[in-house]
Amino acid sequence: MSDGRVTGKVAIVTGGADGIGRGIVEKLAEHGARVAIFDIRSDEGDNTARELRDAGREVKAWAVDVTDESAVETAMQEVVDQWGGLHVLVNNAGISGPDEPTDQVDLREWQAMFAVNVQGPFLCTKHAVRHMRATEGGRSIVNISSIYALVGNADSPSYHAAKGAVRLMAKTDAVTYAPEKIRVNAVFPGTIMTPFNVRKGTASPGGLDAYLDRMRDQHPIGEVGKPEDIAYGVLYLASDESAFVTGADLVIDGGYTAQ
Secondary structure (H helix, E strand, O other): OOOOOOOOOEEEEEOOOOHHHHHHHHHHHHOOOEEEEEEOOHHHHHHHHHHHHHOOOOEEEEEOOOOOHHHHHHHHHHHHHHHOOOOEEEEOOOOOOOOOOHHHOOHHHHHHHHHHHHHHHHHHHHHHHHHHHOOOOOEEEEEEOOHHHOOOOOOOHHHHHHHHHHHHHHHHHHHHHHHHOEEEEEEEEOOEOOHHHHHHHHHOOOHHHHHHHHHHHHOOOOOOEOHHHHHHHHHHHHOHHHOOOOOOEEEEOOOHHHO
């Protein structure tokens, strides 16, 4: 049973059709928010929204490419028109990048990574702020970054650079909008058991079981995370419980970056 931690709030979650995004949508809706899914995968977004409405949640999906400014602006206006305001934006949509070292990465792949993972949060934040200014109550933007914005690793240089940018965007926007009481924070997941990581693990040497064994060894807590683990952190940052929290790094990684 929900305790109503975000009751009355209107939230947008980008990339909310599955994985971490879906976990966030479920948790915010469970705790009383009306939640808009923004996802380029229209069928998956519609299916997720339908399943959650069938469970009694107030959720609706919009087919949105977060790299398209016009699409972002239009969909946000439709959310506000339907539900009367905007309190929460979760910039979760992202893609993985090429695994080659920097000297071998194709420029077009690098640009595609930044278009989704950096330009997307920029455009969504840009157009959310206007609506948040016109909305009463606690307002919160949460950027989903990565542990690889905090530590390096010898793979996916464009992904790491993009997630580092997302972290600093959150801090800069936190300072910029603090006088207006619009809070901005970032969350840093470790390895989370999402459909993407299941596919990645299945295709890796030794298959999924071997992949999970390797990932467990890298996280001192001895497990990989679940979307719900990230969702609870976002729920806290979206709620008024975190009214004095802005510009913060919330690391949810089973101890990975503590080593």
